Amino acid sequence: MSALPLARFTVLDLTRVRAGPTCVKQLSDWGARVVKVEGPGEDDMTGARDGSDFQNLHRDKRSVVLDLKRPEAVAALKRLAARADVLVENFRPDVKHRLGIAYEALRAVNPRLVYASISGFGQEGPYRDRPGFDMVAQAMGGLMSVTGTPAGGPLRAGIPVADLCSGLFGAIGILIALLDREATGEGRWVQTSLLQAQVAMLDFQAVRWLVDGVVPGRTGNDHPYMTPMGVYPAADGEIVIGASGQEQYRKFCAALGAPELLEDPRFATMEARVENRAAFTEAVAARTRAAPAGHWVALFNAAGIACGPINAIDRVFADPQVRAQGLVRPVRHPRLGELRLLGSPIGLSGAAPGDARPAPEKGEHTDEVLREFGFSAEEIERLRAAGAAM
Structure with missing residues (x-):
């Protein structure tokens, strides 16, 4: 089988929690070479590094530790960005400017870079600097108002809809920008947010208000205007x-x-x-x-x-149709043994992801990646001595 469709692209992953990693996973599943750039502090908020959530979200990546609060690390990141195709971040909008790694700063070193930002509320507007979490976006974006029974109160969905959909929209935006780059030779700044994604996912409930002037309510398990x-x-x-x-x-x-x-x-x-x-x-x-x-x-x-x-979830994965779709990807972790992770729901003729590689140990590939990007052994040692790399 030939290389996977995205194998020619290098992605710098500065994301954490769920929306950003969901975006990057769509790219790594289809072969993109992903470098997870982590800070030296606590692990990602998706839980312990050995936990199922982290292992599923961050498989098929290599890990580099750079302390972006240090100027030496920022300079190193810019050298990585100069040779990368995509960078994905989900800081609050003000953070990347404070660190000196906003789109304009990295575009200056690589005009072809596709820079993707996923935040709680977007890069502009009165809420831009607010922290954003899935349930807040479900609430503010209308989903909770139409979820639940008429007699009961509003309910969140049982999965993180805003996180997942903003990640998917981010991945779609990256692919659009990469296609556009083939024609223009230049990258773009791709932007989405939990709130934007959640409002977009209202779909027919949104246009019931926008077009029909109806404010939808909760109908429980009943369809709003069809039965049975x-x-x-x-x-x-x-x-x-x-x-x-x-x-x-x-x-x-x-x-x-x-x-x-x-x-x-x-x-x-x-x-x-x-x-x-x-x-x-x-x-x-x-x-x-x-x-x-x-x-x-x-x-x-x-x-x-x-x-x-x-x-129930156990019966989902026992269902013969689900089994036939190949939605489970096995991975062999050197410490945790055999893991079964979620596969891609996308099918492509003549291409299929193979066995996943386990999520990396923190900083497992720092030296390896930096060497690939042109850093000498002396430069790597200086970064370590300055506390900028680990």
């Missing part, structure tokens, strides 16, 4: 059923063995079903709770109606 589209009980658990449109509804009623639901004027149209949702849901539930989940999943899917079980 939600959670229903089975004899041994719960299932999700989705039937959109009248033709699908006719198939649904036939598969359920409930022609009366099609004939009942309270349920005959989508608008009527939404208006009488409680009665409709109970009528469907009276049927679905009479048989196990596997029965309904097979029956509805055979009829062309989307239906699936609600899997």
Whole structure:
């Protein structure tokens, strides 16, 4: 197999926590040569270095320790940037300026550099210097206002949606800038934030306000304006059923063995079903709770109606379809043994990531990387003696 598609790119990773590492992982999964530039202090806030979270986020990287509070380390970083293709950082906006490593400073040493910044609230605006965390972005970006039941309070999503999506948008922006560089010969400053990503992910809920003037509320497991589209009980658990449109509804009623639901004027149209949702849901539930989940999943899917079980995480990875998609990447860690990490959800013909390399020990590759970037043994020793490298 030929080299992975991004193998020709060198990425300097100054990120920590989750949004930035998520961005970089999209690049390293497809072969980018990633150098994780770390400070000498505590490890990343994603937890202990040997923990599953850190190992998953930071696999396939090499680690260099530079204390960017020292001018010698900043000078060393600029030498790395002069030969890199991409730099990704998720400091608060003021920090990179204070350290002297903002976009303008690094563009001066490498006009081809694609510089990506991910922050809590963006590089401009009244909140630019605020600290940002996923749950705050979920709250301020509207997600919590539409998550939960009508009678209950707002809820955060069970995964860090703002972190993950800002990382994905950051990676997309980097790839756009790299494509643009092929035409212009120059890099760009790619910017996104947790708040921007979260607002963008509101999708149809956003345009319900922007276009229709409707402020969406919480509907729990019910779709805001479609049914059957939600959670229903089975004899041994719960299932999700989705039937959109009248033709699908006719198939649904036939598969359920409930022609009366099609004939009942309270349920005959989508608008009527939404208006009488409680009665409709109970009528469907009276049927679905009479048989196990596997029965309904097979029956509805055979009829062309989307239906699936609600899997706990262990059952997700036991599912034959998930197994067939190759979403688990094995890695052999020299101390921790065999680890199973999350793979890329992207498929490319003729290319597939191989076994992942474990997350590096802190500063494991400092000498190796600095030599590759043209530092002499004497220069490396001087950096160490000054406390600028480790």
